[in-house]
Amino acid sequence: MGPGGFMPPPPPGDENRKNREPKPKSLREVPGYIWRTGTKFCYRLLYIFRLVWETRPWILFVMMFMALFNGIMPIVGATISAKLLNTLSDAYSTAVNGGEVIFAGIMAILLFYFGYLFINRIVAQISSIIMNIAGELVVNHVNVRIMTKAKEIDLADYDRPDFYEKLENASREAGHRPIQILNAGFTIISTVISMVSFIVVLWGVSPAAPIVIALLSIPSAVISFVYRRKNFLYMRRRSKDRRMMSYYSGLMTNKDMVKEVRMFGLSDTFIDRYNGVFSKYFGGLKKLFLQEGGLQIGVSFVSTVVNCLLFIYIARGVARGEYQVGDFSLYTGALTSIAAGIGTFISTTASIYEGTLFIDNMITFMNEERTVVPSLPEPRKVNRHAAHEFEFRDVSFRYPGTERDVISHVNLTVKAGDTVVLVGLNGAGKTTLIKLLTRLYDPTEGVILLDGHDIREYGVEELYSMFGIIFQDFGKYAVTVRENIMFGQISREEDDAVIRRAAEESNSAGFIEALPKKYDTPLMRYFEPDGIELSIGQWQKLSIARAFYSDTDVLILDEPTASLDAIAEQEIYRQFDELRRDRTTIFVSHRLSSATTADMIVVLENGKVVETGTHSELMRAGKQYCRLFSAQAERYLTKEQEKPRQPPEGNSGGNRRDDTAGEI
Secondary structure, X not given: OOHHHOOOOOOOOOOOOXXXXXXXXXXXXXXXXXXXXXXXXXXXXXXXXXXXXXXXXXXXXXXXXXXXXHHHHHHHHHHHHHHHHHHHHHHHHHHHOOOOOOHHHHHHHHHHHHHXXXXXXXXXXXXXXXXXXXXXXXXXXXXXXXXXXXXHOOHHHHHXXXXXXXXXXXXXXXXXXXXXXXXXXXXXXXXXXXXXXXXXXXXXXXXXXXXXXXXXXXXXXXXXXXXXHHHHHHHHHOHHHHHHHHHHHHHHHOHXXXXXXXXXXXXXXHHHHHHHHHHHHHHHHHHHHHHHHHHHXXXXXXXXXXXXXXXXXXXXXXXXXXXXXXXXXXXXXXHHHHHHHHHHHHHHHHHHHHHHHXXXXXXXXXOOOOOOOOOOOOOEOOOOOOOOOEEEEEEEEOOOOOOOOOEEEEEEEEOOOOEEEEEOOOOOOHHHHHHHHOOOOXXXXXXXXXXXXXXXXXXXXXXXXXXXXXXXXXXXXXXXXXXXXXXXXXXXXXXXXXXXXXXXXXXXXXXXXXXXXXXXXXXXXOOOXXXXXXXXXXXXXXXXXXXXXXXXXXXXXXXXXXXXOHHHHHHXXXXXXXXXXXXXXXXXXXXXXXXXXXXXXXXXXXXXXXXXXXXXXXXXXXXXXXXXXXXXXXXXXXXXXXXXXXXXXXXXXXXXXXXXXXXX
C-alpha cells in the first residue's frame, strides 16, 4: 500500500504483463476484444487520476477548468472574427456607395476581439505555469511511491533480471507519463467541446460536411492506434537492448569504472558494442516509423483533396451571395478546426493509449508481491538490550527463479552472548546465511527461531533495529563523515561524543581529524566540489564506526576487515572483543586468525554446515577447517619469509587487500 492508501487490484489478465490480450480471430470476437482492451485502458486512466488526486486534488480541478476554457474559446474567437469581417465588409460597401460609416461599432468589435486575445494569452501563460508546477509535484509523488515500494520489496527480488526490468521501466516511464497523459486527456475534452461547437455552426451550411470529415479520420485513427501498440510491444520486447545500452554508457561514465576502462583500452570496445546494440534496436523502430508515416501520408492526401472540395463549395456560396465574406471565414475556419480537432483527437487518444501501456509498467511494479511482510496485526516484541539466541531448523534457501539451493538443510544454534565465526570457501553461503538470519530473505524451507519463536512472528522494522551489521559490500554514502557514522542508527539522537567515540573505536579518528572539515567533511564528489575521496580501507573503517555507533543487541560483521592491513585488523578485533560485552556476535571472515577465540566456528561448504566447534576442537578433528587454517598459516609464513615486512600505510592501510589473506 503506497502513500495515499491507493493500490487497486490489477484488472483480469494484467497480473502478468506478459499476458497480452489475444487478437480476435474472427469478427465475432472483435466486440469482446474491444471491450477488454477498453476496460484495461479505463483502469489505467483511473489509476493515473488517483495518482494525481493523491498528489494534489486542485490539479484536477484546474485542468478541468482549462479544458472547458480551451474548448469554448476557439468558437468565440471565430465568431468575433466573422463578425468583424462582416462589419468591415458592410462599412466598405456603405463608404463606396457614399453612406456614412459609424466607426464606433467597428472599434467596439476590435476592442472585444483584442480583449479576447489578451485573456486567451494570459490564461495560457497561467496554465503553463500551473502545469509546470503540477508536473514537478506529480513526478515527485510518483518517484516517492516507487522508492517506498522498492523499500518494501524482498531483497531476493533484486537478484531477478525480470525484477530489474520492472524497476527500470517503472522508474523511466512513470515519473513524467501521468501528468502527460492527464494533460492529453483534458486536451481531448477541450477538443471535443470545440469540435461540437464548430459542427453546430457548419450544420447550417452542409450537414454532410462534418460527417465526411469524421469518416475520413477513421483510417488515420486505426493506423495511429495499431502503430502505437506496435511501438510499445517492440520497445518492451527489446528492453534488454535498452538495458545493455544503458550499461555500456554507464561503464564509460561511472567514476569507479573509468580508470580500469581506460587503462585496459576498453573505451572503443564499449562504444562499438553500444553502437552495435543501438543499430539492432533502432533498425526495427525506424521500420515502424517509416511504415506508419507512409500510410498517414496517403490518408492525408485524400483528406486534403476532400477539404479543398468543401472550401470550393463554400466559396461558390459566397459568390452567389448566399453568405457574407465573414461567413466564409467562419465556415472554412470551422472546417479546418473540425479536421484539426479530429486529428488532435486521434493522435492524442493514441498517445494516451500508448502512455497507459507504459503506465502498466508501473502498475506491474507496484503490484509486486513480497513474502517478508512489513507488518503483522499483532507482532511479537523483541526483548531489547539483551543477548539473543538463534536457531536454524532444517533451513534451505534458493533464489527466486532458480532450482539450486544455496543454503541446504542447515541446522544450527547460536547461543545467547556467544561469538560465532562463519568460515568457508567463496560461494559457500556465508553471506546468504547472514541475510536469512536478519530476515532480508525468508527460507524456502525450514524455520529460523529467535529466542525460541519463529522469526516471522516479529515485526520486521523492530527486528532490523536489533542488528548492528557491516556487510561485505558496505555502503559508501555521499554525505558528511558525521552522517556516515550516524547512519548506523539514524533514529538515535545526535550526540557528538558518541560519534567521536565510535570513530576512535574503529580507528577512524586519525584520518577524520586530518580531513579539512573533520567530521563535517563531505565525502565523494557527487554533489560537493570539495568532497573527499577516501581509500577503500578508510571507507571500511567508517562502516565499522557505524556498527560501533549503533546501540544494538546483535553484532553481525561480514568480512569487516577485508580492506585493512594486518595491524589495523588486529586492533579492530581487539576493540570488538572489548566492546561487544554480552552481545551475540557473528563474524564472517576470510582471515581465520579471527576465529581462534570464537565460542563457535561454523564451517560451510556448498550451502551446508560441515563442521562446528571451537578452534581447538576443529584443529584436533583435522578436517576442512584444519586444512583451511593450515593452508592460510603456511601461506602467511611463506610470504613473510619471501619479502621484508612493509610498514602499514598511514591512515588506512591503502586501497589494497592484505596479500596474506587467503581467499577462502
